[in-house]
Amino acid sequence: MVVAGRQPLSRRRVLEEAVRFTDREGLEALTMRRLGSELGVKAMSLYNHVPNKSALLDGMVEVLLGELEVPPETHDWEERIKEGYRAFRRLAHEHPNVFPLLVNRPPDTMDGAWLVEELLQTLRRAGFERETALHAFRALSSYAFGYAMAEIRGFTLEPNGSRLGARSLSPAEFPNLCELAPYLEEVDHDREFEFGLELIIAGMRDRS
Amino acid sequence: MVVAGRQPLSRRRVLEEAVRFTDREGLEALTMRRLGSELGVKAMSLYNHVPNKSALLDGMVEVLLGELEVPPETHDWEERIKEGYRAFRRLAHEHPNVFPLLVNRPPDTMDGAWLVEELLQTLRRAGFERETALHAFRALSSYAFGYAMAEIRGFTLEPNGSRLGARSLSPAEFPNLCELAPYLEEVDHDREFEFGLELIIAGMRDRS
DNA sequence: ACCTGAACACCGTTCAAGT
DNA sequence: ACCTGAACACCGTTCAAGT
Numbered sequence: 001m002v003v004a005g006r007q008p009l010s011r012r013r014v015l016e017e018a019v020r021f022t023d024r025e026g027l028e029a030l031t032m033r034r035l036g037s038e039l040g041v042k043a044m045s046l047y048n049h050v051p052n053k054s055a056l057l058d059g060m061v062e063v064l065l066g067e068l069e070v071p072p073e074t075h076d077w078e079e080r081i082k083e084g085y086r087a088f089r090r091l092a093h094e095h096p097n098v099f100p101l102l103v104n105r106p107p108d109t110m111d112g113a114w115l116v117e118e119l120l121q122t123l124r125r126a127g128f129e130r131e132t133a134l135h136a137f138r139a140l141s142s143y144a145f146g147y148a149m150a151e152i153r154g155f156t157l158e159p160n161g162s163r164l165g166a167r168s169l170s171p172a173e174f175p176n177l178c179e180l181a182p183y184l185e186e187v188d189h190d191r192e193f194e195f196g197l198e199l200i201i202a203g204m205r206d207r208s
Numbered sequence: 209m210v211v212a213g214r215q216p217l218s219r220r221r222v223l224e225e226a227v228r229f230t231d232r233e234g235l236e237a238l239t240m241r242r243l244g245s246e247l248g249v250k251a252m253s254l255y256n257h258v259p260n261k262s263a264l265l266d267g268m269v270e271v272l273l274g275e276l277e278v279p280p281e282t283h284d285w286e287e288r289i290k291e292g293y294r295a296f297r298r299l300a301h302e303h304p305n306v307f308p309l310l311v312n313r314p315p316d317t318m319d320g321a322w323l324v325e326e327l328l329q330t331l332r333r334a335g336f337e338r339e340t341a342l343h344a345f346r347a348l349s350s351y352a353f354g355y356a357m358a359e360i361r362g363f364t365l366e367p368n369g370s371r372l373g374a375r376s377l378s379p380a381e382f383p384n385l386c387e388l389a390p391y392l393e394e395v396d397h398d399r400e401f402e403f404g405l406e407l408i409i410a411g412m413r414d415r416s
Numbered sequence: 417a418c419c420t421g422a423a424c425a426c427c428g429t430t431c432a433a434g435t
Numbered sequence: 436a437c438c439t440g441a442a443c444a445c446c447g448t449t450c451a452a453g454t
Contacts, residue, residue: 009437032428044429045438053428065365088365103311106362113367113382120384134388134395138355138363139404143347145364146354154314155346156353157273157296159321174321176328180342187342196347199411206410217418240447252448253419261447 009039011049015059022060022097032056058108061101064091065111070118077126078201084119085144085197092148099152102145128204136204143200147193217247219257223267230268230305240264266316269309272299273319278326285334286409292327293352293405300356307360310353336412344412351408355401 014035021038022030032053036043050056070087074080092099116137123133154160159169171178222243229246230238240261244251258264278295282288300307324345331341362368367377379386 042439048437100311102364103308103357103361106364106366106368108368110367110377112365113377113385116365117382117385120388124384130387131391133384134391135400135403136407138358138400139351139407141363141365142354142358142404143351144354145357146350146352147346149311149353150346150350153311155349156310156314157320157324157349158314159318160314160316169318169321174325176332176341177321177325179338180328183339183342192343192346195343196350196408199344199347199408201411202414203407203410206414250420256418
């Protein structure tokens with residue numbers, strides 16, 4: 001006999017609604033007041049489940065990383081590493097408006113640690129030294145994060161699409177950029193991501 | 209006979225003060241009202257030089273990228289590429305609180321385009337195909353951006369430092385992470401960044 | 417042309433009061 | 436134990452008014 005959508009509030013329910021709402025409306029639209037009304041409650045009620053907005057955002061990162069799912073083990077260390085980062089990038093696609101929170105709040109919890117552990121493990125078993133494994137792990141992580149962010153927000157150095165279309169791009173000054181301009185819109189991001197992953201792993205192969 | 213620091217306002221002066229202030233006080237402290245008072249003026253005066261806050265932030269990215277300085281040409285393409293990304297990363301160190309703006313506002317201007325052009329040019333001259341050059345450029349850019357952001361805000365998957373110190377990290381669950389924990393604080397970021405750069409370039413070498 | 421005071425519609429957050 | 440109304444100290448932004 002419960003009215004639809006009126007289960008009692010809980011930290012978990014608040015966080016999940018915050019993620020759902022942000023995916024739909026964007027991070028800028030997420031205010032305590034709007035989130036409250038989304039849950040059929042006044043803003044102040046949220047403070048019973050979350051100490052403040054900053055903690056709310058941390059909690060959303062927790063929910064995000066909780067959805068990380070890496071397929072079962074394979075025997076090939078290279079494929080295993082790739083699967084890990086594919087799963088990470090998948091988060092960006094599933095929650096494009098929440099994923100960027102990772103920038104401002106590296107996890108205060110242990111939610112991502114198991115993946116770190118597993119990737120390090122994989123590298124150690126593949127024969128890499130302790131420190132080499134760490135550096136390689138961080139190179140791969142930096143790449144995967146940077147690429148996923150670029151997909152969501154645009155590549156940081158490249159002028160954005162509308163500029164590229166305009167004739168503000170003079171062939172005399174920017175011959176290579178101009179040559180690429182028509183092609184840029186159609187780049188297959190899945191393949192491009194794999195290309196970079198393969199590039200780094202190829203570099204590692206030389207070293208193992 | 210001008211009173212110190214009371215030159216007339218201009219778009220440029222507003223943007224530069226915004227960058228200086230943000231480096232000092234952080235992005236959260238940057239409000240139109242505080243920036244105004246920093247310039248000895250009321251907030252509303254800023255709207256004479258900048259249409260709104262969003263445009264102010266865009267302008268700050270403009271200032272940031274305007275400081276990009278790549279050393280004069282070398283003959284070695286690999287070294288040339290590295291110099292480009294070192295210069296990019298240097299921006300993060302010089303303006304750690306402004307650099308993250310790149311995430312939210314990929315440049316609406318052409319301020320970074322010359323570096324893109326030059327990097328692409330270097331790759332083409334080194335013998336890479338048009339599309340291969342693009343993919344490699346983006347792999348390198350994603351890595352460099354991801355790494356620089358990680359230096360500023362922390363690595364996105366790794367639990368943060370204070371967690372690592374705590375015994376919340378059980379050696380049974382996270383043997384590899386625990387093994388690295390004491391070492392993590394002392395990692396030389398310059399060397400680690402170079403390691404990753406070299407890794408990607410090594411992967412490219414195989415292909416050229 | 418540039419600056420300002422007053423005002424508007426918003427924020428996050430606190431706290432005493434209700435059930 | 437959980438929710439709320441009223442209030443506080445802030446935001447960005449508009450606009451009519453001043454010089």
